[in-house]
Amino acid sequence: MSTAPAEVVSALQGKFAQVAPRPSGDHPAVDVPLADAVAVLRHLRDELGYDFLVDVTGIDWDVDASPRFSVVWHLFSTRHHNYVRVVAACDGDTEPAAPSVVELWPAANWHERETYDLLGIRFEKHPDLRRILMWEGYPYHPLRKDFPLAGIEVPLPDAEVGTLTGVTAKPVPMVGGPFVASVGEMNLTEAEPRAKDESWDERKEKPDTL
Amino acid sequence: MVTSNTDLAYNTKIEDTLVVTKADAVINWLRSSSIWPMPMGLACCGIELMASGDARFDIARFGAEVMRFSPRQSDCMIVAGTVTYKMAPHVRRIYDQMAEPKWVIAMGACASSGGMYRSYSTLQGVDRIVPVDVYVSGCPPRPEALLDALIKMQEKIRRQPAARELLKSA
Numbered sequence: 228m229s230t231a232p233a234e235v236v237s238a239l240q241g242k243f244a245q246v247a248p249r250p251s252g253d254h255p256a257v258d259v260p261l262a263d264a265v266a267v268l269r270h271l272r273d274e275l276g277y278d279f280l281v282d283v284t285g286i287d288w289d290v291d292a293s294p295r296f297s298v299v300w301h302l303f304s305t306r307h308h309n310y311v312r313v314v315a316a317c318d319g320d321t322e323p324a325a326p327s328v329v330e331l332w333p334a335a336n337w338h339e340r341e342t343y344d345l346l347g348i349r350f351e352k353h354p355d356l357r358r359i360l361m362w363e364g365y366p367y368h369p370l371r372k373d374f375p376l377a378g379i380e381v382p383l384p385d386a387e388v389g390t391l392t393g394v395t396a397k398p399v400p401m402v403g404g405p406f407v408a409s410v411g412e413m414n415l416t417e418a419e420p421r422a423k424d425e426s427w428d429e430r431k432e433k434p435d436t437l
Numbered sequence: 438m439v440t441s442n443t444d445l446a447y448n449t450k451i452e453d454t455l456v457v458t459k460a461d462a463v464i465n466w467l468r469s470s471s472i473w474p475m476p477m478g479l480a481c482c483g484i485e486l487m488a489s490g491d492a493r494f495d496i497a498r499f500g501a502e503v504m505r506f507s508p509r510q511s512d513c514m515i516v517a518g519t520v521t522y523k524m525a526p527h528v529r530r531i532y533d534q535m536a537e538p539k540w541v542i543a544m545g546a547c548a549s550s551g552g553m554y555r556s557y558s559t560l561q562g563v564d565r566i567v568p569v570d571v572y573v574s575g576c577p578p579r580p581e582a583l584l585d586a587l588i589k590m591q592e593k594i595r596r597q598p599a600a601r602e603l604l605k606s607a
Contacts, residue, residue, distance in 0.1 A: 360523075361523065361558065362522070362523045369557055369558070374557075375557075376557070377556070377557065378556065378557025379557070383525060383526055384522065384523060384526055385526030385527075385530075387526075388525070388526035388529045388530065388566075389526075391529070392529060392566055394525070394565050394566055396522040396557070396560075398557070399551070399555045399556060399557070399559075399561055
């Protein structure tokens with residue numbers, strides 16, 4: 228039962244017909260249909276020796292893409308020291324869902340909570356699916372492509388403190404765009420990262436004409 | 438000439454056990470010499486806060502080694518680390534539970550202004566939610582920088598009209 232990189236993909240294809248290799252820069256990676264995902268992962272864990280779950284994460288391809296979301300599992304074999312990546316496209320572009328692997332690896336619990344929090348992918352049969360980084364009741368999923376980096380204004384998680392201080396979670400002004408450093412400048416003041424567009428900042432608001 | 442005492446220092450034979458001074462001087466000396474910090478150590482700056490309490494940098498020289506995690510027993514909240522919007526209401530509640538007089542030191546870039554985290558989840562400076570007395574820049578500031586801030590805090594306290602404020606609130 229060897230799990231040398233080239234053989235893992237063919238071993239999986241022998242057992243599951245719809246597994247396809249995926250272009251990858253580092254480790255062998257396979258695309259699987261969502262319905263087979265748990266069976267493929269269980270086979271990898273039990274038969275092929277990939278006993279260590281490294282990560283469960285997700286991808287938001289684009290607002291207009293279909294399928295919009297994919298779930299990615301990274302596995303590692305502690306016996307053979309090989310990695311493998313399993314990717315499955317979620318069904319549902321507006322309410323993406325995927326099966327949970329908590330029964331296979333308990334470590335998936337928090338990883339799936341993070342993926343749900345930041346991308347909105349619901350994991351079925353997860354024992355405790357709630358937000359982990361943002362607060363419960365936060366209305367958005369921040370890592371989606373249509374969510375701005377600066378954020379959207381929401382009230383603070385605690386209403387009492389919000390009314391006491393008058394503070395809300397305001398979008399942060401990006402001061403005219405990303406900060407870019409000048410390369411090759413010897414004068415360090417000029418080489419410092421500065422905004423691409425310096426016509427507006429926190430004190431001078433951006434004109435609405437743009 | 439008020440007195441024939443030409444000694445520079447306090448001489449018990451002449452002044453006995455009575456020293457005449459201003460209430461402000463005594464109150465401010467007491468307060469500034471024993472600032473008990475409430476370490477709100479949220480991130481990496483908390484490590485440097487701990488380091489300033491160790492033997493090499495020794496915050497005990499300033500009377501501030503008594504790190505009281507209970508807001509009821511502390512004087513100065515040192516916000517050391519990134520404050521997220523999720524954590525901000527709890528920082529405010531702890532500040533509200535501290536007894537007067539109380540002060541706040543914003544330690545590090547994240548507490549002062551949000552630091553490198555200009556995003557949807559980070560409070561852009563703890564001064565948006567609590568009033569700050571001293572800001573310390575650095576990422577993280579060296580323990581000596583924190584001690585410098587503590588000295589500035591002491592100087593700030595010594596300038597307070599303590600007696601007037603006490604009488605006003607009574």
